[in-house]
Amino acid sequence: MSLLTIDDLVVEHRSPGRPVVRAVAGASLEVRAGEVVGLVGESGCGKSTLARAVCGLNPITSGGISFEGEAVTPLGLRRRRLTGIQMVFQDPYASLNPRRRVGDQIADGLRTSGDTTTRPADLLERVGLPRDFERRHPHEFSGGQRQRIAIARALAARPRLLIGDEPISALDASAQAQVATLMRDLAVESGAGLLFISHDLSVVRLIADRIAVMYLGRIVESGDTAEVWANPRHPYTRALLEAIPAPDGLGVLPAELPGDVPDPADPPAGCRFHPRCPHVMDVCRVKDPTFGPVACWLHADDGPSAPAAAGRPEKA
Amino acid sequence: MTLDITGLKVSIGGKEVLRGVDLTLQEGRVHGLAGESGSGKTMTGLAVLGLLPHGSRTSGSITLGGRELLTMPPAELNKVRGGEVAMVFQDPATSLHPMLTIGRQLTEHMRHHLGLGKREARARAVELLGKVRIPGAEEAVGRYPHQFSGGMRQRIAIAVALACSPRVLIADEPTTALDVTVQAGVLRLLRGLCDELGLAVLLVTHDLGVMSAVADEVSVMKDGLVVETGPRGRVLREPSHPYTRSLLDSLPDAQIDEGGR
Numbered sequence: 001m002s003l004l005t006i007d008d009l010v011v012e013h014r015s016p017g018r019p020v021v022r023a024v025a026g027a028s029l030e031v032r033a034g035e036v037v038g039l040v041g042e043s044g045c046g047k048s049t050l051a052r053a054v055c056g057l058n059p060i061t062s063g064g065i066s067f068e069g070e071a072v073t074p075l076g077l078r079r080r081r082l083t084g085i086q087m088v089f090q091d092p093y094a095s096l097n098p099r100r101r102v103g104d105q106i107a108d109g110l111r112t113s114g115d116t117t118t119r120p121a122d123l124l125e126r127v128g129l130p131r132d133f134e135r136r137h138p139h140e141f142s143g144g145q146r147q148r149i150a151i152a153r154a155l156a157a158r159p160r161l162l163i164g165d166e167p168i169s170a171l172d173a174s175a176q177a178q179v180a181t182l183m184r185d186l187a188v189e190s191g192a193g194l195l196f197i198s199h200d201l202s203v204v205r206l207i208a209d210r211i212a213v214m215y216l217g218r219i220v221e222s223g224d225t226a227e228v229w230a231n232p233r234h235p236y237t238r239a240l241l242e243a244i245p246a247p248d249g250l251g252v253l254p255a256e257l258p259g260d261v262p263d264p265a266d267p268p269a270g271c272r273f274h275p276r277c278p279h280v281m282d283v284c285r286v287k288d289p290t291f292g293p294v295a296c297w298l299h300a301d302d303g304p305s306a307p308a309a310a311g312r313p314e315k316a
Numbered sequence: 317m318t319l320d321i322t323g324l325k326v327s328i329g330g331k332e333v334l335r336g337v338d339l340t341l342q343e344g345r346v347h348g349l350a351g352e353s354g355s356g357k358t359m360t361g362l363a364v365l366g367l368l369p370h371g372s373r374t375s376g377s378i379t380l381g382g383r384e385l386l387t388m389p390p391a392e393l394n395k396v397r398g399g400e401v402a403m404v405f406q407d408p409a410t411s412l413h414p415m416l417t418i419g420r421q422l423t424e425h426m427r428h429h430l431g432l433g434k435r436e437a438r439a440r441a442v443e444l445l446g447k448v449r450i451p452g453a454e455e456a457v458g459r460y461p462h463q464f465s466g467g468m469r470q471r472i473a474i475a476v477a478l479a480c481s482p483r484v485l486i487a488d489e490p491t492t493a494l495d496v497t498v499q500a501g502v503l504r505l506l507r508g509l510c511d512e513l514g515l516a517v518l519l520v521t522h523d524l525g526v527m528s529a530v531a532d533e534v535s536v537m538k539d540g541l542v543v544e545t546g547p548r549g550r551v552l553r554e555p556s557h558p559y560t561r562s563l564l565d566s567l568p569d570a571q572i573d574e575g576g577r
Binding site: 042043172177199201202239240243244245246247248249250251252253254255256257260261 | 352353465466467468495496497498499500501503504507522523524525526527528529530531532548549550551552553564566567
């Protein structure tokens with residue numbers, strides 16, 4: 001049974017005097033226990049909104065999110081029933097309370113799960129920090145260390161699902177891969193699922209079992225990480241992968257995806273990617289591909305069990 | 317015009333952050349500067365422009381076409397800065413002024429450095445925006461930074477830097493705040509401008525992929541020292557210093573190749 005099921009989720013942001021922005025426009029996704037799912041996409045595609053909705057931080061407009069078979073409802077001010085889902089936020093400079101000792105903040109998580117045997121220092125040890133750091137305050141740590149503390153705090157609540165909302169983008173390049181791998185190892189070790197959101201594809205590739213690519217509020221492609229990497233089928237996935245410069249010393253400039261992400265308040269008709277797609281066909285301009293796992297008319301017949309070795313389509 | 321940095325030492329509050337840096341930037345070449353944060357990459361860039369924090373002590377030399385920049389009087393340095401040497405910063409959301417129009421930010425230093433009139437400066441601003449491929453340059457001049465996307469803002473920041481026809485451009489992590497697809501466009505633009513205008517570019521970045529894509533020469537810094545310098549192909553493919561090797565090995569791709577996941 002899947003741990004988290006997101007079914008045709010729609011989340012809208014309403015602000016007075018502005019058109020309604022549909023940040024997530026019908027996304028479906030599944031996370032199983034012990035599985036790491038990487039959610040990637042450009043900024044503004046709705047990744048973070050999706051994560052916040054899963055945590056109950058953003059109200060849902062339509063569709064459904066269920067966690068262990070129970071619907072996720074928006075969090076109230078006092079009651080926290082939803083402690084099985086824990087989130088690690090993007091900026092560890094903002095997500096830790098600067099006025100409290102890190103040990104006390106980790107202890108909050110332990111209290112949530114009713115755990116009286118584990119000490120905060122044990123958790124610090126698990127994230128690779130010395131035990132005596134529990135008496136210090138967040139300002140005494142570097143970004144990478146703070147993010148480890150934030151991970152320790154999330155793990156203290158014994159989550160069955162851990163969500164990382166761009167947890168590595170505020171860190172140094174040297175710390176990014178380390179922290180990402182740590183998150184994966186700890187989640188898998190404790191049998192929890194991990195939904196890892198990032199715009200850095202190379203890190204997602206390193207830690208995720210499955211990958212979901214998001215564009216303008218929709219999941220356009222999802223599949224096994226190695227398979228998506230070796231054989232990206234949606235033109236957007238392909239463009240994303242081709243834009244990563246390889247450190248091979250050959251001086252090859254990465255391929256450029258023309259145009260900008262359209263305004264989510266006014267998405268293009270038909271397929272949302274068609275104005276930037278190199279393989280655009282007539283059908284793309286009028287009909288929205290709402291099927292999966294590859295939401296693209298080039299792959300309309302592939303179906304969920306299509307062979308991985310489907311050839312690259314010719315330019316239409 | 318070449319920029320030579322020799323034996324540059326900088327200490328801030330008694331702590332030595334640069335411990336003898338040697339670099340040479342040549343016309344029409346992109347020189348990449350790699351290293352972890354805290355290794356002194358950004359400080360090297362700031363030292364060239366005389367933008368180091370207050371109370372920092374410098375020694376060694378930075379020469380631009382034979383003139384010493386480190387000991388230059390402030391009034392003279394002000395002519396070099398923004399004129400002959402320009403800088404592009406990491407985050408275009410903070411390096412552009414949110415309350416001034418793009419046109420104002422593009423023309424202010426042009427009028428100061430080049431002594432252009434209002435109309436000429438505006439015409440040049442439109443031309444520059446066209447050069448960095450901002451659509452609808454005529455209208456864009458009157459808009460504010462928040463009306464542009466991140467990639468567009470970085471293009472505008474590059475246009476601001478290019479306005480006074482600099483000979484040396486210092487780009488400090490110019491694509492770190494951008495998405496990969498947008499990054500590709502900005503890198504292509506930088507490389508094109510370097511070739512077309514014969515700029516000497518110092519590209520500070522921690523991303524070895526970016527380095528590999530645009531830099532001709534690569535220097536690797538560690539703890540305030542340049543540990544390795546050489547042509548891109550050699551440094552990234554056959555690094556001679558163990559630190560460069562460890563940087564390459566820590567990349568996610570390298571870990572996948574080794575560990576199978």
